[in-house]
Amino acid sequence: MTTDTASAPAPLPLLVLGQGTDLHTERGVECPGDLPAASDPDLVERARAAKAALGDRVFVLGHHYQRDEVIEYADVTGDSFKLARDAAARPDAPYIVFCGVHFMAESADILTSDQQTVILPDLAAGCSMADMAAIAQVEDCWEQLTAAGVAEQTIPVTYMNSAAAIKAFTGRHGGTICTSSNARTALDWAFEQVGGVGSDGTGTGKVLFLPDQHLGRNTAVRELGLSLDDCVVWDPHRPNGGLTREQLENARMILWRGHCSVHGRFSVDAVDAARREIPGVKVIVHPECQYEVVERADEVGSTEKIIQTIAAAPAGTSWVVGTELNLVRRLAQQFPEQRIAFLEKNVCYCSTMNRIDLPHLVWALESLVEGRVVNPIHVDPTVAAEARAALDRMLALPGTTHKD
Numbered sequence: 001m002t003t004d005t006a007s008a009p010a011p012l013p014l015l016v017l018g019q020g021t022d023l024h025t026e027r028g029v030e031c032p033g034d035l036p037a038a039s040d041p042d043l044v045e046r047a048r049a050a051k052a053a054l055g056d057r058v059f060v061l062g063h064h065y066q067r068d069e070v071i072e073y074a075d076v077t078g079d080s081f082k083l084a085r086d087a088a089a090r091p092d093a094p095y096i097v098f099c100g101v102h103f104m105a106e107s108a109d110i111l112t113s114d115q116q117t118v119i120l121p122d123l124a125a126g127c128s129m130a131d132m133a134a135i136a137q138v139e140d141c142w143e144q145l146t147a148a149g150v151a152e153q154t155i156p157v158t159y160m161n162s163a164a165a166i167k168a169f170t171g172r173h174g175g176t177i178c179t180s181s182n183a184r185t186a187l188d189w190a191f192e193q194v195g196g197v198g199s200d201g202t203g204t205g206k207v208l209f210l211p212d213q214h215l216g217r218n219t220a221v222r223e224l225g226l227s228l229d230d231c232v233v234w235d236p237h238r239p240n241g242g243l244t245r246e247q248l249e250n251a252r253m254i255l256w257r258g259h260c261s262v263h264g265r266f267s268v269d270a271v272d273a274a275r276r277e278i279p280g281v282k283v284i285v286h287p288e289c290q291y292e293v294v295e296r297a298d299e300v301g302s303t304e305k306i307i308q309t310i311a312a313a314p315a316g317t318s319w320v321v322g323t324e325l326n327l328v329r330r331l332a333q334q335f336p337e338q339r340i341a342f343l344e345k346n347v348c349y350c351s352t353m354n355r356i357d358l359p360h361l362v363w364a365l366e367s368l369v370e371g372r373v374v375n376p377i378h379v380d381p382t383v384a385a386e387a388r389a390a391l392d393r394m395l396a397l398p399g400t401t402h403k404d
């Protein structure tokens with residue numbers, strides 16, 4: 001079985017941004033107000049001054065994949081879930097500036113109090129993976145699972161990297177959210193709700209895993225003992241997801257056809273080339289990578305696990321790392337005693353993460369100093385309550401950490 005994606009991405013409509021034809025997709029393409037020029041030599045001083053003027057009223061969160069110029073001003077760094085919880089732990093800060101992508105800011109809005117406002121410095125900082133599961137498509141999928149007679153035996157498990165509406169769908173249908181750290185625990189819990197994993201062929205319950213097929217497959221096969229044949233891929237662009245009723249009935253994992261446009265590009269060839277070129281190298285990759293890549297790696301883990309593994313490794317060890325380039329570059333700077341290389345020559349930064357740059361951060365902070373809140377992220381209260389139910393189920397999972 002081939003685990004597609006990097007070579008055959010889900011079809012996306014071609015769109016000329018800035019034409020006003022698709023306001024959802026074009027959110028934030030233009031920033032209202034005076035965005036400082038990237039060439040402004042005073043940007044660093046302006047960011048410092050604005051942050052100092054705001055003091056404890058602002059709490060700046062910086063995702064691991066952000067640029068150095070932005071991370072410089074972050075009060076805390078981390079993965080999306082840790083950052084959302086960090087924000088919730090600072091109820092005294094009325095403004096949370098989230099240097100990350102849209103779904104992360106939504107999660108922070110859901111987990112913080114009504115008195116706090118979450119700001120995304122550039123609304124165009126979306127996530128291609130999250131955008132691969134639209135709520136209408138997911139509702140349509142569920143209707144078809146119901147019509148096929150399998151919805152009753154199916155429970156949704158949704159990765160943190162998803163829109164609030166998808167988290168709300170999950171909450172409505174009794175499912176849970178997961179991170180890349182606790183995906184195994186979340187799947188164990190989900191299968192228990194529908195009769196147990198039964199990796200020996202005795203199980204009948206199913207999980208609908210959204211939106212990252214790779215994390216779902218890697219966890220189910222490598223950690224739960226299910227087989228690749230137990231996994232089917234639901235393609236929202238094909239009638240009935242491209243699956244027959246028999247395939248649905250026999251499946252244990254119904255994987256949404258979504259993937260990360262960064263991690264999905266790492267290849268088996270790159271792993272093999274690294275092993276040829278760097279004697280004794282260890283390969284560590286994120287579980288959003290394709291199954292074949294993960295199988296070829298020495299270690300697999302969340303961004304936090306990657307950082308901890310390299311930090312704990314003996315000096316003089318060699319690593320090639322398959323995750324976002326900003327993080328890998330920072331790891332190489334922080335741990336000069338290790339030889340750290342990026343896994344793939346043909347993969348670059350997460351382009352949407354990189355939308356958050358110093359001009360946008362300065363603009364967001366200076367606007368707050370002037371009493372203007374730009375780019376607030378407000379999740380609809382009904383959606384937020386249902387999404388919160390799914391997030392709370394995750395928080396109740398045994399041993400759940402803050403890390404993804």
Ligand code: SF4
Binds near residue numbers: 101128
């Ligand atoms: S790295 Fe991948 S999953 Fe993370 S924000 Fe970018 S596109 Fe989304």
